[in-house]
Amino acid sequence: MSLRACRNDLSDYRYPHDISKGGSAGSPELLRHLRSFYLHESLKASPSITPRVEKAIQEACQSIKLGRECVEVFIFNSDQTNAQSIALSKEKCIVRISSRLVDLLSLEELRFVIGHELGHFIYEHSIKTDSEEGLDEEGFLLSKAAEISSDRVGLLACRSTLEAIRAILKSISGLSSRHLGDDFSDFLDQFKDHSSHYDLSSFFTSHPSFLIRARALLWFDLVRAETDPHRQAKKLQELNDRIRKEMDLVFDRHSRKKIHKAEKNVFLWLCLKKALSDGVFSKADQRFFTEEFGPEVSESLKSLISQQSHDEVAAFIEKELDRTTDNLRKVLPRKFDETMNRLKAEALNFQ
Numbered sequence: 001m002s003l004r005a006c007r008n009d010l011s012d013y014r015y016p017h018d019i020s021k022g023g024s025a026g027s028p029e030l031l032r033h034l035r036s037f038y039l040h041e042s043l044k045a046s047p048s049i050t051p052r053v054e055k056a057i058q059e060a061c062q063s064i065k066l067g068r069e070c071v072e073v074f075i076f077n078s079d080q081t082n083a084q085s086i087a088l089s090k091e092k093c094i095v096r097i098s099s100r101l102v103d104l105l106s107l108e109e110l111r112f113v114i115g116h117e118l119g120h121f122i123y124e125h126s127i128k129t130d131s132e133e134g135l136d137e138e139g140f141l142l143s144k145a146a147e148i149s150s151d152r153v154g155l156l157a158c159r160s161t162l163e164a165i166r167a168i169l170k171s172i173s174g175l176s177s178r179h180l181g182d183d184f185s186d187f188l189d190q191f192k193d194h195s196s197h198y199d200l201s202s203f204f205t206s207h208p209s210f211l212i213r214a215r216a217l218l219w220f221d222l223v224r225a226e227t228d229p230h231r232q233a234k235k236l237q238e239l240n241d242r243i244r245k246e247m248d249l250v251f252d253r254h255s256r257k258k259i260h261k262a263e264k265n266v267f268l269w270l271c272l273k274k275a276l277s278d279g280v281f282s283k284a285d286q287r288f289f290t291e292e293f294g295p296e297v298s299e300s301l302k303s304l305i306s307q308q309s310h311d312e313v314a315a316f317i318e319k320e321l322d323r324t325t326d327n328l329r330k331v332l333p334r335k336f337d338e339t340m341n342r343l344k345a346e347a348l349n350f351q
């Protein structure tokens with residue numbers, strides 16, 4: 001099966017808030033160097049050297065109908081439980097797995113981890129999902145959404161929800177099978193404990209909590225069990241809405257609020273510029289500002305305008321517009337142009 005067919009097949013399962021567009025992790029030159037570095041410094045999985053890992057790769061690829069030649073897997077020496085994927089091009093990727101993780105995971109669990117990393121490649125996630133450095137508000141939201149999509153590919157590759165959840169549990173806790181039972185219901189019920197609903201969004205994590213990921217996988221399994229395609233699509237949509245609510249409740253609220261506030265600030269100065277284009281801050285203008293931004297904002301704008309000359313006000317608006325626009329670009333770099341166009345259009349017909 002071709003890579004394009006595989007991407008097409010899996011697009012139905014992509015979490016709809018995962019909308020990051022394709023992009024490369026670096027220049028082709030840099031990526032060649034990186035690969036060469038991995039060839040020297042880590043072990044490339046193959047049937048003769050690492051038969052068990054090779055079996056997991058082949059089975060994972062088969063389950064999601066991806067050609068084995070699309071991926072090279074490297075095992076690197078580390079006590080951490082880490083895995084990562086790097087797209088070398090649109091057609092080829094590298095998956096890196098730490099020795100500790102390989103050691104901990106059963107064949108099925110390895111299929112999940114490999115499938116999850118292949119998910120990042122298949123969906124062409126351009127945001128850095130394995131590093132939190134330098135991520136903006138929009139990046140945090142996208143990166144969490146990307147994990148939900150990739151987990152689904154992991155589950156398809158692994159074919160067992162129990163093994164998939166156990167793989168996540170092992171990578172989070174570092175515990176081996178010796179310490180883990182088969183019944184995760186206690187753990188999944190942790191979400192019912194209301195203290196787990198506290199807003200954690202200020203921690204700025206790029207990954208959704210394990211609790212949310214595990215619950216999302218269980219629900220996804222129920223959706224897949226539905227045989228009627230229409231009912232399945234409907235259930236998948238309900239599931240996606242539910243995940244979005246849970247993520248919002250615990251993690252995403254802060255980022256969304258910050259983006260919303262940045263948009264609103266730009267909108268205010270765009271509207272004021274438009275309102276004053278006829279030279280007066282009319283009663284109708286003031287009513288609009290009171291409704292849209294609150295009476296305090298409207299009042300302070302009114303006194304600002306009355307205390308300064310027309311030119312001074314115009315210069316002030318331009319300065320504030322620059323400042324708020326810069327801020328919006330910082331929190332929403334990917335959708336900045338699209339959002340600016342929308343705000344400008346809305347400001348033009350605000351009355």
Ligand SMILES: [Zn+2]
Pocket residue numbers: 116120129147150
């Ligand atoms: Zn991931």
